[in-house]
Amino acid sequence: MDKTQVRLLVLTTCFQCRALKDLLTEYGVPFESTDVDLMLKDDRDELFESMKDYNEKKAFPVAYIGDEVIVGFQKSLIMDTLGLA
Numbered sequence: 001m002d003k004t005q006v007r008l009l010v011l012t013t014c015f016q017c018r019a020l021k022d023l024l025t026e027y028g029v030p031f032e033s034t035d036v037d038l039m040l041k042d043d044r045d046e047l048f049e050s051m052k053d054y055n056e057k058k059a060f061p062v063a064y065i066g067d068e069v070i071v072g073f074q075k076s077l078i079m080d081t082l083g084l085a
Contacts, residue, residue, distance in 0.1 A: 004082065006031040009047070009062040012038065016073035017061040023075065027084055036060070 006024065010017035012035050024031050036044060048058055055062060055071050063070045065081045079085040 004066040005064075006082075007064040008033040009036050009051075009060060009064075010034070011036055011060050014060050020061045020063065020073050020078070023078070027082070029082060029084075 006029055008017070008020065008024075008031055010021065010033055021031070021033060036047065039047065051062065054069050059071050061071075061073060063078060065078070068081050070077055070081065076085065
């Protein structure tokens with residue numbers, strides 16, 4: 001795996017979000033994570049506006065892997081994108 005930057009948007013109550021973080025940790029993939037439900041409302045609204053083109057339904061988790069955006073816990077796609085499959 002290369003040193004692709006991984007950023008996550010997650011919810012503290014989301015089981016799929018926890019599963020994604022656990023998967024990345026298991027494979028030693030460093031990542032940054034933002035708990036969207038803990039953000040201030042104005043910041044959260046701005047975030048939702050910025051991602052409406054690829055996540056209109058506001059689904060979580062959202063994984064930014066390099067230039068790729070993956071919405072939902074799509075394990076196979078995430079593993080492939082990270083070169084772990």
